[in-house]
Amino acid sequence: MTTTIALKRGWxxxxxxxxxxxxxxxxxxxxxxxxxxxxxxxxLKSAGxxxxxxxxxGFSPRALAAYRLSFGxxxxxxxxxxxxGLIVAWVLVRYPFPGKQVVSALVDLPxxxxxxxxxxxxxALYAPNGWIGQFLAPLGIKVAFTPIGIVIALVFIGLPxxxxxxxxxxxxxGNDVEEAAxxxxxxxxxxxxxxxxxAIGPALLTGFAMAFARGVGEYGSVIFIAGxxxxxxxxxxxxxxxxxxxxxxAAATAIATIMMLASFAILLLINLIQAWxxxxxxx
Numbered sequence: 001m002t003t004t005i006a007l008k009r010g011w012x013x014x015x016x017x018x019x020x021x022x023x024x025x026x027x028x029x030x031x032x033x034x035x036x037x038x039x040x041x042x043x044l045k046s047a048g049x050x051x052x053x054x055x056x057x058g059f060s061p062r063a064l065a066a067y068r069l070s071f072g073x074x075x076x077x078x079x080x081x082x083x084x085g086l087i088v089a090w091v092l093v094r095y096p097f098p099g100k101q102v103v104s105a106l107v108d109l110p111x112x113x114x115x116x117x118x119x120x121x122x123x124a125l126y127a128p129n130g131w132i133g134q135f136l137a138p139l140g141i142k143v144a145f146t147p148i149g150i151v152i153a154l155v156f157i158g159l160p161x162x163x164x165x166x167x168x169x170x171x172x173x174g175n176d177v178e179e180a181a182x183x184x185x186x187x188x189x190x191x192x193x194x195x196x197x198x199a200i201g202p203a204l205l206t207g208f209a210m211a212f213a214r215g216v217g218e219y220g221s222v223i224f225i226a227g228x229x230x231x232x233x234x235x236x237x238x239x240x241x242x243x244x245x246x247x248x249x250a251a252a253t254a255i256a257t258i259m260m261l262a263s264f265a266i267l268l269l270i271n272l273i274q275a276w277x278x279x280x281x282x283x
Contacts, residue, residue, distance in 0.1 A: 039260065042253050042256050042257055042260065043257060045249065045250060045253040046250065046253040046254045046256075046257045048250065049250045049251075049254060053250075053254075054254050057250075057251045057254045057255065058254040058255055058257070058258045059258075061231070062230050062231060062234070062239065063236070063239065063255055063258075065230070065231045065232070065234070066234050066235060066236040066238075066239045066255075067236055067258070067259070067262070069147060069150070069233065069234070069235055069236070070215075070216055070235045070236040070237070070259070071216060071262070071266075072147075073147055073150045073151045073154055073215065073235075074154055074211075074212050074213075074215030074216045074218075075212060076151050076154075077151050077154030077155045077158055077211065077212075077215050078154075078158060078208045078209075078211045078212040078215060079208070080151070080155050081155055081158045081159050081161070081162045081207070081208070081211045082162055082204055082207065082208045082211075084159070085159055085161075085162025085163045085166060085204075085207060085211075086162070086166055086200075086204060088107065088159070088163050089162070089163045089166040089167040089170055090170060091103075092104055092107075092163070092167060093167055093170040093171050094170070094175070107159065107160050107163050107164075108160055108164075110156055110157045110158075110159065110160055111160055114220070115157065115218065115219070115220030115221040116220045116221070116224070118153065118156055118157060118220070118221040119153060119220055119221040119222065119223060119224030119225055120224055122144075122149070122152060122153050122156065122221065122224070122225050123144055123149075123224045123225045126143035126144040126149055126152065126225065127144045128142070128144070130144070143225075144225050144227070145225070145226065145227030145229075145233060146227070146233065147233060149225040149226060149227075149233075150222050150225065150226050150233065150235065152225070153218070153221045153222050153225050153226075154211075154214075154215040154218060154221075154222070156221065157214060157215070157218060157221055158210075158211030158212075158214055158215055159211070161207050161210035161211040161214060162204070162207030162208065162210075162211055163207070164207070165203045165204070165206045165207030165210065166200055166203050166204055166207055168203075169199065169200045169203040170200060173196070173199050173200070177195055177199070178191050178195065178196070181194070181195045198277075201277045202274050202277050202278050205270060205273065205274045205277065206274060208270070209267055209270040209271070209274075212266070212267075212270075213263065213267060216236075216259070216263055217237060217263075218235075218237070219235075219237040219238065219241070222235055222237075222238075223235075223238055226238075236255060236259050239255060240252045240255050240256055240259075243255065
């Protein structure tokens with residue numbers, strides 16, 4: 001009898017917010033208003049094209065090249081940010097040094113900086129006559145107006161997502177875990193591989209997912225450094241804008257629909273992997 005009462009009380013824990021039905025209903029209603037209704041208009045608009053026209057526009061050679069460039073550069077930039085973002089977060093959490101708050105504020109600068117300003121600045125740096133590009137050009141290395149320049153732009157705007165996702169998890173982990181592993185005979189690579197990475201893995205994956213998602217949809221900072229050559233450096237968001245400028249609204253929504261479905265599938269897969277890593281870490 002006592003166990004039954006305890007179980008019932010466990011299901012009715014006091015909370016600041018209303019119960020699950022009310023809170024869940026509010027959540028679904030708000031998501032429907034903010035996310036589902038705007039997204040559904042894209043599906044409805046593209047559905048009026050007809051299946052054959054939709055496939056012809058959405059999977060044209062120009063569109064496929066734009067998809068490959070957008071998703072490929074976003075994934076490459078996400079991986080770079082996952083590596084260096086972990087290092088930056090580690091330094092900010094583990095080491096005290098003069099000017100630490102300034103460095104921390106610099107990490108957040110891409111959040112506040114207009115994307116167009118970032119694109120212009122990166123183009124000025126990496127153009128063949130730019131501050132950095134003038135030294136790379138004699139070596140045969142071209143950054144501006146190439147996919148490499150797009151990756152650099154996406155690294156710039158995506159770094160804060162990884163750093164701010166990993167930083168609180170590292171702070172909660174503390175140094176005592178590393179010291180305990182060291183006293184048990186683990187060396188530094190073993191501590192990183194068997195203690196640190198499993199603990200921060202879900203947060204690191206979250207940062208990668210957010211940086212990747214931002215990179216796929218990024219427009220302002222990319223169009224200046226990309227060169228926007230169809231089939232070579234034309235990203236999918238730019239292709240959508242180009243179709244809209246030509247009053248091809250149905251074609252733009254077809255490309256947007258494919259982009260949205262592909263992005264949702266990739267993010268869902270990342271979330272499933274993240275949930276799996278959490279379960280493995282709790283075992």
